[in-house]
Amino acid sequence: xxxxxxxxxxxxxxxxxxxxxxxxxxxxxxxxxxxxxxxxxxxxxxxxxxxxxxxxxxxxxxxxxxxxxxxxxxxxxxxxxxxxxxxxxxxxxxxxxxxxxxxxxxxxxxxxxxxxxxxxxxxxxxxxxxxxxxxxxxxxxxxxxxxxxxxxxxxxxxxxxxxxxxxxxxxxxxxxxxxxxxxxxxxxxxxxxxxxxxxxxxxxxxxxxxxxxxxxxxxxxxxxxxxxxxxxxxxxxxxxxxxxxxxxxxxxxxxxxxxxxxxxxxxxxxxxxxxxxxxxxxxxxxxxxxxxxxxxxxxxxxxxxxxxxxxxxxxxxxxxxxxxxxxxxxxxxxxxxxxxxxxxxxxxxxxxxxxxxxxxxxxxxxxxxxxxxxxxxxxxxxxxxxxxxxxxxxxxxxxxxxxxxxxxxxxxxxxxxxxxxxxxxxxxxxxxxxxxxxxxxxxxxxxxxxxxxxxxxxxxxxxxxxxxxxxxxxxxxxxxxxxxxxxxxxxxxxxxxxxxxxxxxxxxxxxxxxxxxxxxxxxxxxxxxxxxxxxxxxxxxxxxxxxxxxxxxxxxxxxxxxxxxxxxxxxxxxxxxxxxxxxxxxxxxxxxxxxxxxxxxxxxxxxxxxxxxxxxxxxxxxxxxxxxxxxxxxxxxxxxxxxxxxxxxxxxxxxxxxxxxxxxxxxxxxxxxxxxxxxxxxxxxxxxxxxxxxxxxxxxxxxxxxxxxxxxxxxxxxxxxxxxxxxxxxxxxxxxxxxxxxxxxxxxxxxxxxxxxxxxxxxxxxxxxxxxxxxxxxxxxxxxxxxxxxxxxxxxxxxxxxxxxxxxxxxxxxxxxxxxxxxxxxxxxxxxxxxxxxxxxxxxxxxxxxxxxxxxxxxxxxxxxxxxxxxxxxxxxxxxxxxxxxxxxxxxxxxxxxxxxxxxxxxxxxxxxxxxxxxxxxxxxxxxxxxxxxxxxxxxxxxxxxxxxx
Numbered sequence: 001x002x003x004x005x006x007x008x009x010x011x012x013x014x015x016x017x018x019x020x021x022x023x024x025x026x027x028x029x030x031x032x033x034x035x036x037x038x039x040x041x042x043x044x045x046x047x048x049x050x051x052x053x054x055x056x057x058x059x060x061x062x063x064x065x066x067x068x069x070x071x072x073x074x075x076x077x078x079x080x081x082x083x084x085x086x087x088x089x090x091x092x093x094x095x096x097x098x099x100x101x102x103x104x105x106x107x108x109x110x111x112x113x114x115x116x117x118x119x120x121x122x123x124x125x126x127x128x129x130x131x132x133x134x135x136x137x138x139x140x141x142x143x144x145x146x147x148x149x150x151x152x153x154x155x156x157x158x159x160x161x162x163x164x165x166x167x168x169x170x171x172x173x174x175x176x177x178x179x180x181x182x183x184x185x186x187x188x189x190x191x192x193x194x195x196x197x198x199x200x201x202x203x204x205x206x207x208x209x210x211x212x213x214x215x216x217x218x219x220x221x222x223x224x225x226x227x228x229x230x231x232x233x234x235x236x237x238x239x240x241x242x243x244x245x246x247x248x249x250x251x252x253x254x255x256x257x258x259x260x261x262x263x264x265x266x267x268x269x270x271x272x273x274x275x276x277x278x279x280x281x282x283x284x285x286x287x288x289x290x291x292x293x294x295x296x297x298x299x300x301x302x303x304x305x306x307x308x309x310x311x312x313x314x315x316x317x318x319x320x321x322x323x324x325x326x327x328x329x330x331x332x333x334x335x336x337x338x339x340x341x342x343x344x345x346x347x348x349x350x351x352x353x354x355x356x357x358x359x360x361x362x363x364x365x366x367x368x369x370x371x372x373x374x375x376x377x378x379x380x381x382x383x384x385x386x387x388x389x390x391x392x393x394x395x396x397x398x399x400x401x402x403x404x405x406x407x408x409x410x411x412x413x414x415x416x417x418x419x420x421x422x423x424x425x426x427x428x429x430x431x432x433x434x435x436x437x438x439x440x441x442x443x444x445x446x447x448x449x450x451x452x453x454x455x456x457x458x459x460x461x462x463x464x465x466x467x468x469x470x471x472x473x474x475x476x477x478x479x480x481x482x483x484x485x486x487x488x489x490x491x492x493x494x495x496x497x498x499x500x501x502x503x504x505x506x507x508x509x510x511x512x513x514x515x516x517x518x519x520x521x522x523x524x525x526x527x528x529x530x531x532x533x534x535x536x537x538x539x540x541x542x543x544x545x546x547x548x549x550x551x552x553x554x555x556x557x558x559x560x561x562x563x564x565x566x567x568x569x570x571x572x573x574x575x576x577x578x579x580x581x582x583x584x585x586x587x588x589x590x591x592x593x594x595x596x597x598x599x600x601x602x603x604x605x606x607x608x609x610x611x612x613x614x615x616x617x618x619x620x621x622x623x624x625x626x627x628x629x630x631x632x633x634x635x636x637x638x639x640x641x642x643x644x645x646x647x648x649x650x651x652x653x654x655x656x657x658x659x660x661x662x663x664x665x666x667x668x669x670x671x672x673x674x675x676x677x678x679x680x681x682x683x684x685x686x687x688x689x690x691x692x693x694x695x696x697x698x699x700x701x702x703x704x705x706x707x708x709x710x711x712x713x714x715x716x717x718x719x720x721x722x723x724x725x726x727x728x729x730x731x732x733x734x735x736x737x738x739x740x741x742x743x744x745x746x747x748x749x750x751x752x753x754x755x756x757x758x759x760x761x762x763x764x765x766x767x768x769x770x771x772x773x774x775x776x777x778x779x780x781x782x783x784x785x786x787x788x789x790x791x792x793x794x795x796x797x798x799x800x801x802x803x804x805x806x807x808x809x810x811x812x813x814x815x816x817x818x819x820x821x822x823x824x825x826x827x828x829x830x831x832x833x834x835x836x837x838x839x840x841x842x843x844x845x846x847x848x849x850x851x852x853x854x855x856x857x858x859x860x861x862x863x864x865x866x867x868x869x870x871x872x873x874x875x876x877x878x879x880x881x882x883x884x885x886x887x888x889x890x891x892x893x894x895x896x897x898x899x900x901x902x903x904x905x906x907x908x909x910x911x912x913x914x915x916x917x918x919x920x921x922x923x924x925x926x927x928x929x930x931x932x933x934x935x936x937x938x939x940x941x942x943x944x945x946x947x948x949x950x
Contacts (some may be wrong), residue, residue: 017250020052020243024234028061028209031232032072035207036176043199043208043227048236051302053212057183057236062178077181079187084475085509087133088181088191089164096171099136100424109138119171128167128686131160134507137472155690157508161194162726164691165202172204185219187287190509192220199227201724202461238299247301249295251308252285254330255317259420286334289316296343306349307342309417313356314340350439353418362444364409365418368433369444370456372479374422378430379463380406386459407431417877426476459487474503478516485523494523498535510542517542533562533571540578553582557759557832573602573611577618584622589850592622613642613651621658625810627854629666636662653682653691657698664702665854673702682800693723693731700738708744713739733762737775740782749785756782770811773802777815784822792822810855813846817859824866833872840866860886 018025024046031042046054062074077092086091097115099108110133117125126143133140146156171177181187181195199208214235217223221744224233241249289311297303311317320329343349354362367383368375381403391398410433413419417436432669432809435441445453461483470476481496497520504513517539524532560575580595596619598712603611620635640655649922656679663672676699684689700715723731740756743749756779763772780796783789796819803812820839823832840863847856873879 013702017247018056019055019247019250020239021236024057024236025061027232027234028058029065032065032178032207033081033900035205035650038196039204040594041199041204041206041208042894043210043225043231045210045212045216045231045233046236047214047233048213048302049213050175051300052236052238053237053301056301058180058209058211062180071175072173072178074178074180076182077192077746078182084473085188085190085504085512086135086194086507088184088187089194090137092179092181093132093136094424097136105138109133109140112136112138113140116167119167119174124687126164131163132167135164136159137469155688157510158726158728159687159689160508161197162656164194166201168198168206169204169239172206176205176207180211182211185215186311188509188512189219193359196220196226197232225701239301240299241294244294244297244299244304245290248290248297248304249285249685251293251304252330255285255289255332271441279610286332288334288337289332289852292337292342296349302348303349310343310349310352311337311340313353314342316340346439350437350443353440354443361413364406365413365440366444366452367456368419369435369441370448370453371460373438373441374432376425376427376430376432377403377406377410378427379460379928380410382463383459385457386455402880426473454487454943457483461487461489471499472507472623474500474507474509474512474516476841477503479522481523490523491525491527494520494525495531496520497523497527498531501535501538505538505542510545514539514542514546514548529562529566532892533559533566533568535576536562537571537578544578544582549582549586553579556582569602569613570606570608571607573599573606573615575599576602577611577615580615580622581618584618584625589622589625593619597624608650609642609646613639613646616642617655617658620662624658624662624665626851626925627856629662629854632662633659633666649682649686650688650691653679653688653695655904656682657691657695660698664698664705669706673699676702689726690728690731691720693719693726693728693735694724697731697735697738700735700742704738704742704745709742709747712742716742729762729766730768733759733766733768733771733775736762737778740775741778743780744778744785749782752782753779753786769802773799773815776802777818780818780822781859784825789825790823795820796822809850810852813843813852813855813859815845816840817855817862820866821862824870833870836866853893853896857890860890860893 031044033044034040046057048054062072066072066074075092075096077088077090077095079088087262097108099111109129113129116128116132120128124143126141127146128144130140130146136185144522168177168179184195195208195210202208219670224231238244282933292311293304293307296307308317312319314336316333318331318333320331322329341352357365363663364380367380370383371379384402384406410419410421410431414421414433418440418450419433420436422432422434448456448916451935461480463482464476464483467476470480473842477496481493481500484490484493484496497516501513501516501520501720504510504516517535521532521535521539524535536555536559540552540559544550544554545550556575556578560572560579563569563571563575576595576599580592580599582592583589583595584592596615597771600612600615600619602617616635617639620632620639623629623632623635636659640652640659643651643655656675660672660675660679663669663675676695680692680695680699682688682697696715696719700712700719703709703712703715716735720732720735720739723735736755736759740752743752743755756775759771760775760779763769763775776795776799780792780799783792800812800815800819803815816839820836820843823836823839840859843859844856844863847853847859864886867873867876867879867883867886
């Protein structure tokens with residue numbers, strides 16, 4: 001049984017049969033048959049309350065199948081009592097590689113390297129062991145790939161899970177795998193996210209068996225839909241009356257007579273021979289015991305086992321010497337059943353069990369409960385000496401005696417079902433134990449005085465500080481912080497939590513890192529300013545990755561204040577740089593410029609070359625966002641030269657990518673193409689998979705701008721394949737949106753609608769509001785081409801609302817322009833004509849406010865075309881003069897930016913017409929090609945293009 005499925009008592013006889021689970025066994029069998037027959041991945045999730053038998057069901061099924069299939073390998077990991085972000089994968093991979101308690105680090109690294117080489121061959125073993133080592137707490141040397149992603153936690157996390165997927169798939173080639181994930185209700189969100197990725201994308205003969213309490217479905221209400229038809233969700237319910245009684249009789253089987261034996265039932269008054277009892281119609285297993293057990297358990301197998309154990313403790317059952325075959329023999333004092341204190345509830349059962357402990361056993365469990373759900377014999381040893389004076393002469397004999405006493409007591413508590421010893425321990429020299437039943441631990445904690453708890457927490461913190469393994473484990477650092485906090489040492493608790501945040505961030509567990517930083521900074525207060533500055537920087541980074549922009553801004557502002565007080569220009573430059581990026585990404589370009597310029601000045605004062613190059617690149621991107629392409633090119637080229645001088649290939653590739661975007665939008669397609677290809681080449685060489693996705697996507701946009709739609713689709717589809725390989729669903733949605741755009745530009749609006757609807761669903765599921773808005777904007781264009789003007793207007797209106805809600809001014813301006821075009825194309829009368837004019841005017845206002853001249857020019861052209869073609873303005877000379885002025889302004893901007901004004905979209909603009917005019921069909925739309933062309937939909941900043949951070 002797992003920790004939680006045997007949680008209410010030890011399995012009392014070990015060989016009690018599995019009863020009442022035939023349907024679930026059949027479902028598991030079908031899944032494994034599909035794995036072995038089709039060589040494809042299947043997942044079965046078992047959900048049910050504690051003690052219902054989830055892990056017992058999985059274990060029994062797999063033991064039966066392995067007897068007939070020696071090739072099936074089963075590897076188990078449990079999330080229970082693991083505070084770390086990837087605890088379930090830590091245990092799974094340690095089991096896979098055979099790493100054991102106290103194993104020498106060098107020997108463990110050599111074992112992992114050898115096994116990975118055997119599985120993967122020569123395929124970048126260094127990269128694989130580097131990322132797998134982060135799961136199991138082993139550090140390996142870096143490589144070009146790992147160095148490339150060290151400063152990009154989001155990218156590193158995606159690559160790491162792709163590496164894990166590739167390793168498991170390669171491992172399964174050598175024989176079918178079964179990966180068992182227990183106690184998933186206790187897993188961190190990061191672990192669940194990684195497991196969802198494997199369920200959805202893992203290929204090859206692998207069976208994933210997940211076991212969890214119903215809380216998992218509360219946290220992840222769509223869990224059963226992950227992986228779709230490859231995933232089966234089984235909810236285990238209590239056993240029926242008949243099955244429960246059958247299981248109770250099996251558990252009480254040692255009470256039944258065997259042929260030729262005088263097993264007896266002892267009544268209150270006299271001894272009744274079982275054979276005589278049977279002749280009077282009484283069964284071998286007393287029905288009273290069966291009824292009492294079933295009444296208490298209500299169909300829960302673990303509670304049935306608990307009831308049998310309580311009957312032992314209460315004297316109703318007496319254990320006799322084994323029979324001639326070594327089987328258990330029990331004597332039943334049936335008369336004691338009516339006077340025994342038998343539980344009516346689970347809480348009552350806990351109290352009955354704890355009351356059966358002697359003083360020493362209860363004190364030992366109290367100390368263990370203070371340590372936590374998992375504890376170690378070494379810590380108990382230290383707790384036993386808390387407050388003691390050293391003897392005159394410290395002899396080893398006393399230490400050995402104390403240790404033997406503790407170990408003997410722990411063995412006895414394991415035998416009685418209170419504790420379970422783990423197969424391996426996190427700390428060398430100590431055995432590791434867990435509480436079998438969490439409610440017993442909670443009850444023990446409530447019984448302790450505050451003074452005793454404080455004394456214990458102090459001793460535990462001192463013991464943990466001496467353990468080498470603590471410094472490299474976010475879980476143990478967080479546990480150390482908990483004990484320090486409970487003795488009132490808030491500052492040292494805060495420092496431990498910040499250290500835990502650093503470890504989690506180093507493992508790319510960004511959500512967990514944010515939790516640790518938040519708690520640590522709160523506890524630290526105003527102490528340790530230098531440490532607080534570094535933590536605020538890292539905290540802001542992980543908050544930004546999580547999309548918590550306002551919180552990230554607050555963290556960077558506090559960092560800036562502390563750096564200012566210390567006159568630390570390098571840290572101040574970093575704070576201003578991060579604040580500038582946040583403003584830039586939210587569309588506040590003027591504010592962004594102020595902070596980035598200040599950051600550059602501070603970095604120059606501190607002679608921080610890396611900071612200088614990064615900020616110069618950021619300023620270049622800011623000019624790009626404003627449409628100031630020549631200025632952008634100057635800054636971006638400067639950043640590239642500096643990064644080439646430093647030799648950081650990943651940063652060089654980033655600069656090349658950003659330079660290519662500016663070249664593309666300034667009309668220098670040939671140079672842009674060469675620059676993107678150079679960036680792609682570097683990213684392929686260093687295995688920067690996310691960079692490869694972005695470079696392919698940008699090359700696809702170049703092909704789209706050149707109207708080479710076939711080539712654009714090829715590049716987008718390759719980018720889509722890589723994005724799916726690394727499991728980056730956000731970029732998957734982006735590329736699908738671009739594919740949809742290429743399809744409607746190439747004259748296939750029906751297929752475009754199909755693909756864009758998929759992108760829309762994915763963005764909605766991910767909560768990516770900006771991506772969702774862009775998908776809906778593209779859908780509006782596709783619907784318009786198809787002639788579905790009502791759907792077009794609905795899609796673009798919803799896009800406008802989303803762009804406004806995410807405060808993306810440039811996107812909002814583009815969407816309003818498109819909404820104006822669709823509204824104008826509808827021919828719905830004067831009211832809609834007025835609305836269309838309002839949309840164009842708002843678009844102009846936004847681009848004038850943000851200083852985005854290129855998009856302003858495009859809106860001027862679209863607005864002028866509306867004023868000259870709409871029937872409402874045919875005789876309106878003021879409107880015609882306004883249109884001429886707008887066209888002149890647009891041409892002046894295009895000339896100044898050296899952008900041709902005839903970069904046209906491939907789809908025609910729908911003609912407007914008088915009220916009541918029929919909506920144009922697809923064929924009539926095609927007939928207008930070349931007559932009323934519209935300028936290219938935004939190339940700047942085109943949401944379809946993939947910029948990157950420095």
